[in-house]
Amino acid sequence: MAAMTILVADDDKEIRDGIEIYLKNEGYRVLKAADGREALDLLGKEEVHLLILDIMMPNMDGITATFKIREAQNVPIIMLSAKVEESDKIHGLSVGADDYVSKPFQPMELMARVKSQLRRYVQLGTYDGGTTLEIDGLVLDEEAKTVTLEGAPVKLTPTEFKITELLMKHPGRVFSINEIYERVWNEEAYNAENIVAVHIRKIREKIEADPKNPRYIKVVWGVGYKIEK
Amino acid sequence: MAAMTILVADDDKEIRDGIEIYLKNEGYRVLKAADGREALDLLGKEEVHLLILDIMMPNMDGITATFKIREAQNVPIIMLSAKVEESDKIHGLSVGADDYVSKPFQPMELMARVKSQLRRYVQLGTYDGGTTLEIDGLVLDEEAKTVTLEGAPVKLTPTEFKITELLMKHPGRVFSINEIYERVWNEEAYNAENIVAVHIRKIREKIEADPKNPRYIKVVWGVGYKIEK
DNA sequence: ACACATCTTAAGAATTTCTTCATATTTTCC
DNA sequence: GGAAAATATGAAGAAATTCTTAAGATGTGT
Numbered sequence: 001m002a003a004m005t006i007l008v009a010d011d012d013k014e015i016r017d018g019i020e021i022y023l024k025n026e027g028y029r030v031l032k033a034a035d036g037r038e039a040l041d042l043l044g045k046e047e048v049h050l051l052i053l054d055i056m057m058p059n060m061d062g063i064t065a066t067f068k069i070r071e072a073q074n075v076p077i078i079m080l081s082a083k084v085e086e087s088d089k090i091h092g093l094s095v096g097a098d099d100y101v102s103k104p105f106q107p108m109e110l111m112a113r114v115k116s117q118l119r120r121y122v123q124l125g126t127y128d129g130g131t132t133l134e135i136d137g138l139v140l141d142e143e144a145k146t147v148t149l150e151g152a153p154v155k156l157t158p159t160e161f162k163i164t165e166l167l168m169k170h171p172g173r174v175f176s177i178n179e180i181y182e183r184v185w186n187e188e189a190y191n192a193e194n195i196v197a198v199h200i201r202k203i204r205e206k207i208e209a210d211p212k213n214p215r216y217i218k219v220v221w222g223v224g225y226k227i228e229k
Numbered sequence: 230m231a232a233m234t235i236l237v238a239d240d241d242k243e244i245r246d247g248i249e250i251y252l253k254n255e256g257y258r259v260l261k262a263a264d265g266r267e268a269l270d271l272l273g274k275e276e277v278h279l280l281i282l283d284i285m286m287p288n289m290d291g292i293t294a295t296f297k298i299r300e301a302q303n304v305p306i307i308m309l310s311a312k313v314e315e316s317d318k319i320h321g322l323s324v325g326a327d328d329y330v331s332k333p334f335q336p337m338e339l340m341a342r343v344k345s346q347l348r349r350y351v352q353l354g355t356y357d358g359g360t361t362l363e364i365d366g367l368v369l370d371e372e373a374k375t376v377t378l379e380g381a382p383v384k385l386t387p388t389e390f391k392i393t394e395l396l397m398k399h400p401g402r403v404f405s406i407n408e409i410y411e412r413v414w415n416e417e418a419y420n421a422e423n424i425v426a427v428h429i430r431k432i433r434e435k436i437e438a439d440p441k442n443p444r445y446i447k448v449v450w451g452v453g454y455k456i457e458k
Numbered sequence: 459a460c461a462c463a464t465c466t467t468a469a470g471a472a473t474t475t476c477t478t479c480a481t482a483t484t485t486t487c488c
Numbered sequence: 489g490g491a492a493a494a495t496a497t498g499a500a501g502a503a504a505t506t507c508t509t510a511a512g513a514t515g516t517g518t
Contacts, residue, residue, distance in 0.1 A: 325485065386474080386475055386476080387475080388476070389474080389475095423477085423478075423479085424476080424478085427476085427477075427478090428476085450484090450485060450486075451485090451486085
């Protein structure tokens with residue numbers, strides 16, 4: 001397998017360089033960033049297979065960065081933090097990070113976690129490029145963020161777009177309301193029923209000729225919503 | 230999504246039961262084992278989606294168990310340990326565990342990690358539960374939550390679907406009424422006879438041409454129900 | 459600061475599903 | 489064949505889930 005690329009983002013240069021040494025030693029290619037903004041920029045230009053993000057960084061902290069990254073990518077993220085508080089761990093994990101290591105850490109522990117995450121990641125293959133999805137006359141362009149129905153443009157709000165995108169990416173699969181909420185909003189679902197229901201209705205108003213008998217977004221009673229294959 | 234099953238192995242009964250309460254509260258089905266050997270036995274009989282293994286257990290420790298499990302399965306494993314030593318963490322992770330929590334732990338942290346691992350497991354498709362089951366013209370799609378009979382769609386309610394799913398997942402095996410109740414409702418069976426019988430009847434109405442002489446769901450007098458292989 | 463679009467919250471209505479109970483039928487065993 | 493146990497059925501009220509409407513909150517750009 002070609003060398004995996006790992007992006008290390010930490011404002012402390014010593015830590016960046018230290019981690020780099022260990023990673024290179026394991027045969028990985030390493031990119032470095034001093035803050036979240038830099039990390040995002042690099043991520044746009046290079047193919048990265050795993051990120052190690054410090055939580056506290058100038059410009060953009062690790063949690064915000066994770067949030068942004070998760071909007072587009074599914075790459076494994078390991079968070080670093082000096083804080084030992086549990087609340088941070090939970091926050092990091094629920095925001096979309098895949099693992100969490102608190103400073104100071106044993107380099108070998110970090111290496112073990114990198115391997116663990118990478119093993120997972122590789123097994124699936126890679127992520128999906130932003131193409132267009134089409135289902136029975138409904139076309140969604142992930143790059144242009146547009147939707148057309150039988151050729152006619154449909155104007156969806158960002159949230160509506162994300163929900164539609166999620167459902168169209170997995171046609172036929174049923175998503176529970178909580179799952180929709182967690183994957184679109186990127187946070188714990190709490191009392192999400194109403195919120196999701198309202199958005200579903202708005203989407204239906206826009207893409208369904210007869211919202212009472214929806215052609216695309218169907219409800220599976222007691223389970224969730226889906227778009228037919 | 231059908232309830233995920235989590236296997237908790239710890240030699241301390243209090244910890245097992247404590248974790249169980251939190252997990253059930255989140256809607257998971259919970260199996261318990263007092264040592265590694267028991268855990269492996271259960272794993273052979275039941276479908277498990279995630280394991281929480283204590284490192285120090287009689288008969289077979291968590292690390293050995295992880296090693297054995299990894300020979301056959303790729304299910305997420307979270308390790309528990311009273312030791313705080315880094316060496317254990319590394320050992321645990323490199324042996325094949327997916328995450329590590331040291332005792333004493335905050336229950337909420339453990340829950341966050343369970344969710345995180347499970348989300349990953351499901352999302353990466355490592356989880357093969359999204360397939361279809363078929364028995365003699367009766368097809369059940371676990372992802373789409375649909376059932377077809379000789380190609381014609383059959384509309385089942387959530388409870389009916391879960392019962393059918395359970396029986397079809399283990400064709401030929403007889404499930405007692407109590408077992409059906411406990412696995413579908415995820416709670417203690419108390420006076421469950423009637424309720425299960427009513428649902429069985431409704432399912433038969435929908436999938437049996439002649440409910441009097443059922444082709445799929447057969448009763449084993451005095452024992453329970455099964456679907457023929 | 460203002461106008462505009464979007465998101466969230468709340469509450470009741472509409473719908474679907476679950477449970478209960480009474481009664482009927484079938485099977486087993488003596 | 490008859491009694492006891494187990495399962496099957498029908499219908500109605502209870503419960504849960506989703507839908508709808510509308511108003512208030514939040515955010516964005518000018």
